[in-house]
Amino acid sequence: MMNDIKPDPDSVYPIKGYDKEIYIKPTITNPNIIVGDFSYIADSDFESHVTHLYDWNGDKLIIGKFCQIASGVEFVMNGANHQMNAATTYPFYTLEGWNMEPPDKTDLPIKGDTVIGNDVWIGQNAVILPGVHIGDGAIIGANSVVGSDVAPYTIVAGNPAKVLRRRFDDEMTGLLLSFKWWDKSVDEINRLIPLLTCNDLEKVREKLKAECSKCSG
DSSP states (O other): OGGGOOOOTTOSOSSTTOOSOEESGGGOOOTTEEEOTTOEESSSOSGGGEESOOGGGOOOEEEOSSOEEOTTOEEEOGGGOOOOSSSOOOOGGGSTTOOOOOOOGGGSOOOOOEEEOSSOEEOTTOEEOTTOEEOTTOEEOTTOEEOSOBOTTEEEETTTTEEEEESSOHHHHHHHHHHOGGGSOHHHHHHHHHHHTOSOHHHHHHHHHHHHHHHHO
16 A cells, blocks of 8 residues: 555545546446446546436446546447337437337347446547447557457457457466456455566466465365
8 A cells, every 4th residue: 555545446536636537436326337446537527428328228337347447438328229120210209299109129229238347448539339248358449439349358449449459368368357356355456466567477377377276275
C-alpha cells in the first residue's frame, strides 16, 4: 500500500484531486448495469456511456472487475434495434400520432445481455454493440466497433473489429483464466503485482504454474 492507503472499491475517485476518472461500481444507479470492483472509466459519469438501455427490453450490461475503460466509449444496448423482418425499419410505434402497436419482442433483433469480462482494456471511442461478450484480458483498440464476441486475451481493432492477435499462447491463457487474480483479496493482489506486471513472460508462466499448483493443492 502506498502512503498507507488501501484501495477501496466503494470510493468514487481513485486518484486524489482528480475527478475525470472514477471507479464505476459505486456510481451505478440503474439495476440493469452490473459492474465489478475497481473497474474504472476515464470520465466522471459512466451511465451516460450506456445508450438505449430500456427496462422493457430486459437486457443487462455486465462488466467484470479491474476493467479499464477509456473516454468516449459507448455501450449500445438492445433498445437501439429496429424491426428488420418487415418492409420498413421505421419505428412508428415510438412516435406520437402513428397507428402502430409495438412489435413482439420476437420481431426485434434483441441479442441479449452485453457481458464484459475481467481485466479488459477498452480503448478511446470504441463502440460495443448489443449482446457482445468480451472475454477476460481482452484489449479493444481505439475507435473500434465491436459487433461480435471477443475471446479471452485477444486484441481486436477496427470497424468492424477484427482479431489482430492473441496476447498469449494456449497454456499461458489457460493459466491466467484458472488463476483469476482479479478474484483475490486486495492484500493478495498487492503481493502479486510484481508477478502481474513482469515482462518476462516465461518467468511469469512458471510462477503461475506454481501458484495454480498451490491453489489446487
